[in-house]
Amino acid sequence: MTAVSASADALLPARRRRNRRRPVLVIAGAVFLGLVVPAAVFAPLLAPYAPDAVDLSSSLVGTTGAHPLGTDASGQDLLSRVLYGARTSLIAPLALLAIAALLGVTLGTVAAWHGGWVDTLVSRVTDVMYAFPGLLFVVLIIAVFGAGITTSVLGLGLAFAPTIAKYTRSVALAERSKPYVDAYRVQGMGGLRICVRHLVPNLARSIVGYLVVLFGEALMSLATLSYLGFGAQPPSSDWGLMVQEGQAAIVQGALLPALVPGTAIAAVVVAFNVVGVWAADRLGTRR
Numbered sequence: 134m135t136a137v138s139a140s141a142d143a144l145l146p147a148r149r150r151r152n153r154r155r156p157v158l159v160i161a162g163a164v165f166l167g168l169v170v171p172a173a174v175f176a177p178l179l180a181p182y183a184p185d186a187v188d189l190s191s192s193l194v195g196t197t198g199a200h201p202l203g204t205d206a207s208g209q210d211l212l213s214r215v216l217y218g219a220r221t222s223l224i225a226p227l228a229l230l231a232i233a234a235l236l237g238v239t240l241g242t243v244a245a246w247h248g249g250w251v252d253t254l255v256s257r258v259t260d261v262m263y264a265f266p267g268l269l270f271v272v273l274i275i276a277v278f279g280a281g282i283t284t285s286v287l288g289l290g291l292a293f294a295p296t297i298a299k300y301t302r303s304v305a306l307a308e309r310s311k312p313y314v315d316a317y318r319v320q321g322m323g324g325l326r327i328c329v330r331h332l333v334p335n336l337a338r339s340i341v342g343y344l345v346v347l348f349g350e351a352l353m354s355l356a357t358l359s360y361l362g363f364g365a366q367p368p369s370s371d372w373g374l375m376v377q378e379g380q381a382a383i384v385q386g387a388l389l390p391a392l393v394p395g396t397a398i399a400a401v402v403v404a405f406n407v408v409g410v411w412a413a414d415r416l417g418t419r420r
Contacts, residue, residue, distance in 0.1 A: 159411045162404035169401060173219035180213035184370045193387040203389035205375075206382050211393045218370035218394065222401070225286055226351035230344050232290030233297050238340060240294070241301025242328055245309055255302070259295035267292040268357065275363045282355075282371070285364040289354055293347065297340075304339050308332055342413035349405040356398050372398050 172179060181199075188208035195203050202211040244255035262270070271288035278284050308314075309332065317327050358364035359373030367374065372394040379390025 158407050162407040165400065165404045166408065169219060169404075170223065172216055173223055176213075176216040176220060180210075180216045182210040182213040184209065184214045184217040185368050186210065186213070193382055193385065193390070195387075195389065202393050203387075205379055205390040206387075211375075211389060214370040214375060215372070215393055215397055218372045218375060219397070221282065221365060221369060222352060222356065222372045222398070225282060225355050226348055229286045229290045229293065229351045229355065230347060232287065233293035233347075234340070234344060236291070236294035237297025238301045238333065238336075240298040241303075242305050242333055242336075244298070245302045245305035246324060246328055246332070252302075255298065259298050262292070262295040267354065271354075271358065272363060275358075280363045280366065282359075282365045282369070285355055285358045289351065289358075293351065296347070297343070300343055301336065301340060304336050305332065308335055342409075342415070345405070345409035345412050348409060349402040352405070353398065353402050 186209060188204070191200065191204050191208040192206055193204060194200050194208070197203075200210050200212070202215065204210055205214070240255050240259070244252040265273075267289065270292050271285060274288035274291070275281075275284050314327060314332065317331065355364055356371070356373030356376070359369075359371045360377045362377065365371035365374045367378070375394035376391050376398070379387075379392075379394065382388075382390045
């Protein structure tokens, strides 16, 4: 008993350190995002240059007082482009997740509520969607409707919908079995009204937490499409497109045109993942 107690006491400092470290990372991620979002909103006020201002005499300039993050091959200021690009890089994932949530939550709720053949049909459809890699599915859509940020958002919205549908179905099944659902049915309330007014709102905390976790993946997927040339098109300042455009300068020894937007993507994705996992845990455990 003494040895067990001693070993347990020895573990307490390590556990406390881990518990302290986790909120610090969450706070750091939240502060970083709290700076990125206003910077994107006020980009016209903060950016020292227009994002499409070309100055060939300043091509591939390193960090200077006039260009704190350097310039690209066309002499465009990287700080200005990153600030303006944050708008597309942050708004597009929100639109993507809004489309995916609308479809996914609807399908998942319908499957959980009706059960039987409806549940089986929805499950088979989502399984078929899972059989195709998400990016490949989006590329097929782009091949039909053409490249562009709008097509990418719509395509990825469809690709993310099955994931949200499966998650919604799992939490809706548990919610549907609660006594208040039977109580409303006894009162004569219809299934649609119960779902819209009570069931789905009660799932909102868990679903929102899950969507926050997916935000980083959505941002990375859109950046990947832009990098491959299927998403945002020139002269956009989308971060993924900036990485693709800056790649050619690497052979000339200029790393900043690709490094700056790449670092922005990585930092925002990591920050959203850290904050998102914490938020999902908090939203998922509170009842």
